Amino acid sequence: MAYTTFNRQINDQMKEPMFFGNPVNVSRYDQQKYGIFEKLIEKQLSFFWRPEEVDVSKDRIDYQNLPDHEKHIFISNLKYQTLLDSVQGRSPNVAFLPIVSLPELETWIETWAFSETIHSRSYTHIVRNISAEPHKVFDDIMLNEKILERADDVTRYYDDLIDGINLYQRCGEGTHTINGETLSISLYELKRRLYLCVMSVNVLEAIRFYVSFACSFAFAERELMEGNAKIIRLIARDEALHLTGTQHMLNIMAAGEDDADMAKIAKECEEEAYAIFRKAAEQEKDWAQYLFKDGSMIGLNKDILCQYVEYITNSRMQAIGMKAIFSTTQNPIPWINTWLVSDNVQVAPQEAEISSYLVGQIDNEVDGGDFGDFDL
């Protein structure tokens, strides 16, 4: 089953499964097996934003005045998010595009990954502004053990899937000797890797950003780093949509109508799915500990953040029909919700200005004095 960029096989796309059917030939949307993916595409496009449109210049002064332990919290979160979006900006494309069989899903994957590249670019926008030496921040990502630990779990399932696809598309099912190494692959095993990969991405989108989001919004509640918070709001809005995307994929897989194997695999992998959620939650709690190792910030401490991780982990698990694994039932930081509201609905007073930059205006503050020499 070699991959081809334009499959000549004339097929009925409506009868293809999401993955591992015929590669997509014509990108057509006049007929859709799963209309939800086109709706996600439209929504994502309506969210389009550019980091440069958000004025972060005031954050520079705020940042300089932060105590060292809060600088550590702020910058460490940015580094971690940079890692996550580096992975997410490329991996859905590399892993899923060679095996996808539906045009609307293919285009959703591309649209999703593209929006992650905007997130990556926004971190550079933020870091450039607050630091005269942005390279030091980015260079540290590849050296920071706390971040690398997480990178391993974030990428493992992608890499296993990609590796399997390469072998399968080159050699087909069976046992093969390549460069003296004996490797075997079956389609069923590949589907298993796919399921676990989508589950792991689902967990990434569902949980891994939220410690960081909470810290950004806690700064902004004190009217600090507000430019950053505006960007984080836009990122959070995108991530919520990505999560909806992976939840739909998992649901379609588990239902089995699309591909009976996938339903079987979903059952077989149940324990592993629990383990993926649990491990991610534990890692995020460790991360909270690392962030606050030299001191907490106003409104947030390690315990509150850990409870929040447990709370959203439970709710994300229940969303896909799993059981809650933590006893926490209350959101310890309900104020965060106001920051996560889509900006079409204005709730937070801080949000008065948020739609302006979306239409391309630059929200700089202008003094009356700036117009001193201006005659009409």
Add this chain to the structure above:
Amino acid sequence: MPSVKLSNGVVINFDGSAQTLLEALERKKLEVNFHCREGYCGACRCKLVSGEVNYINEPLAFVRKGEFLPCCSVPVTDIEIEIP
């Protein structure tokens, strides 16, 4: 005027002063989780034990059987719900 019954026995009348079920619940100081308030994140998911709701905008979030999204829906009949 449809009524909304909660699992703890509280009954709310949906009298049209709130635009969505989420708003109606919030006015009664009930804590419901939410993020987007627009039907695409799924954070507000609640159980629909009985009755029927209508979506103001078709939600993008994945809704499991027996669940509904209060942020973008209104009751069409008397309903019984459970907030997680």
